[in-house]
Amino acid sequence: MSLAEFFWQGDALARAVALLLLTMSVASWVVILWKSWLLHRASTDVARCIAAFWQSASVTLARQNIQAFDREALILPMLDATRIEPTHTLADAVERPHQLTRLLRNALHAALTRLQHGQVLLATVGATAPFVGLLGTVWGIYHALISIANAGQVTIDKISGPVGESLIMTAAGLIVAIPAVLAYNVLGRSITRIEAELEGFARDLRELMGSATAPA
Numbered sequence: 001m002s003l004a005e006f007f008w009q010g011d012a013l014a015r016a017v018a019l020l021l022l023t024m025s026v027a028s029w030v031v032i033l034w035k036s037w038l039l040h041r042a043s044t045d046v047a048r049c050i051a052a053f054w055q056s057a058s059v060t061l062a063r064q065n066i067q068a069f070d071r072e073a074l075i076l077p078m079l080d081a082t083r084i085e086p087t088h089t090l091a092d093a094v095e096r097p098h099q100l101t102r103l104l105r106n107a108l109h110a111a112l113t114r115l116q117h118g119q120v121l122l123a124t125v126g127a128t129a130p131f132v133g134l135l136g137t138v139w140g141i142y143h144a145l146i147s148i149a150n151a152g153q154v155t156i157d158k159i160s161g162p163v164g165e166s167l168i169m170t171a172a173g174l175i176v177a178i179p180a181v182l183a184y185n186v187l188g189r190s191i192t193r194i195e196a197e198l199e200g201f202a203r204d205l206r207e208l209m210g211s212a213t214a215p216a
Contacts, residue, residue, distance in 0.1 A: 017136035028180040031118040039190040049075040074111045081107040082209045126181035133173015140166025
């Protein structure tokens with residue numbers, strides 16, 4: 001029996017489960033491919049931006065030098081955060097080092113949020129897809145047993161066929177979940193590495209801009 005025949009012979013719930021698994025698979029693979037490309041580019045850009053920054057004669061020149069490299073806007077927002085302008089609010093009552101800490105922390109959190117996009121979907125697919133497939137299997141076995149009971153004749157061949165076809169849903173759930181789980185772990189390690197580089201740069205930038213001798 002082909003997959004199309006298996007799909008169309010099922011009832012509404014079985015078809016809904018199959019479509020849900022297909023949607024989860026397509027969504028997870030789109031995220032996997034997109035995140036792999038984005039994180040590879042971000043890792044390269046962050047390394048080039050940090051190197052270009054420390055090789056510049058001033059912060060202003062550094063900002064100009066890294067504009068072409070920072071395609072994911074991970075470093076430039078931190079440099080912009082160091083431009084402390086008077087706002088006549090409670091923020092002005094805090095000393096400059098503390099203001100830098102707060103502004104750089106906000107910029108860092110915004111950058112990390114962009115890097116984390118899609119991770120929740122991969123985690124959700126990896127955790128729920130096997131159970132969605134199991135639901136389809138249980139429902140398929142239930143209908144198969146009802147059909148066999150109505151036929152009035154129980155033989156091994158009549159049981160093994162429908163039950164085996166129903167188990168396809170469990171296999172489909174695992175096929176959807178396994179790539180999502182693996183990608184979540186692999187991409188998570190890449191995000192952690194980039195996060196460590198950004199946090200280190202933010203600390204160094206705070207120390208530099210908090211110094212009275214920092215070149216503008």
